Amino acid sequence: MPKRGYHHGNLRQALVDAALSLIEEKGPTGFTLSEAAKQAGVTPAAVYRHFEGREDLIIECALQGHAIFGDLMEYAFESGQPSALRAFEATGRAYLAFARKHPGHYMAMFESGLSRHATPDLARAVARSRGVLEQAAENLSRHIPPERRPPSAMVSAHIWAMCHGVVELFARGKPGANTPFAPEDLLEAGIGVYLRGLGLIEAEA
Structure with missing residues (x-):
């Protein structure tokens, strides 16, 4: 050949x-x-x-990944409307779906040690995908009385961390993947516990 x-x-x-x-x-x-x-x-x-070098190549992998990820997050957010709860949960599931379908992109984006400010294009792409989850969190947080309402950025960060943990421990063939629970079930239950603690499940259930 x-x-x-x-x-x-x-x-x-x-x-x-x-x-x-x-x-x-x-x-x-x-x-x-x-x-x-x-x-x-x-x-x-x-x-x-x-x-210019390997880092430049990885940046391009991450940039393309964020473009796909942003599209997926936006679609998930819109498909969950008009319910703020369903839109929020959908963005969490979209995170897991992306990591499973695009592992190379996911690793370039979140496990390469790249700064999100490595290039202006990458910074914009990261802001777009993060912004979708933050918007979903902000819409949902409006159901919490102002005096008990955490910053929406904190809520989205908590869910982002939960999604990342499920991916790392249970969704990519690592030792923890032997759990008897499906990653989707773990994520849904975790989000449910978190939102119930904020008094949000009852608000839209």
């Missing part, structure tokens, strides 16, 4: 796809540019026509 070269097609995207595959297999810091180039069928020198 002839080796693909620099002109085999969209090399930039081919390198991103190769990196995503390697990230899924080895983690975001477990592969080299040479490995990505080999998987894409080009020489290592060709990589530098599109990316």
Whole structure:
């Protein structure tokens, strides 16, 4: 089979796809540019026509991931309307669904150690996806009396942390995946306990 070269097609995207595959297999810091180039069928020198280095390549993986993630979060939020509770729960489930369907993107986004301010485009993409969950939390928090209402950013951060914990421990084939409970059930129960503690389940049940 002839080796693909620099002109085999969209090399930039081919390198991103190769990196995503390697990230899924080895983690975001477990592969080299040479490995990505080999998987894409080009020489290592060709990589530098599109990316300054491995971090630049991972940033592009994360940026594309946030674009997909933002679309999914917005769709989940809108599909749950007009109920603030259903919209909020839907965004939590969307987080889990994204991590399971796009593990390479997820790891580049949340496990590579990248600053969300690494580039202006990445900062905007992160703000978009986070903003959806914060909006869902703000809409739901309006059902709490002002004197007992936590900041919506705190509520969304708590749910984000819960989603991330379920993904890390139970949704990606790690030792904790042997739990007798499905990740979706764990997340739903956890969100339910949290919202009940805030007095929000009864508000929209």
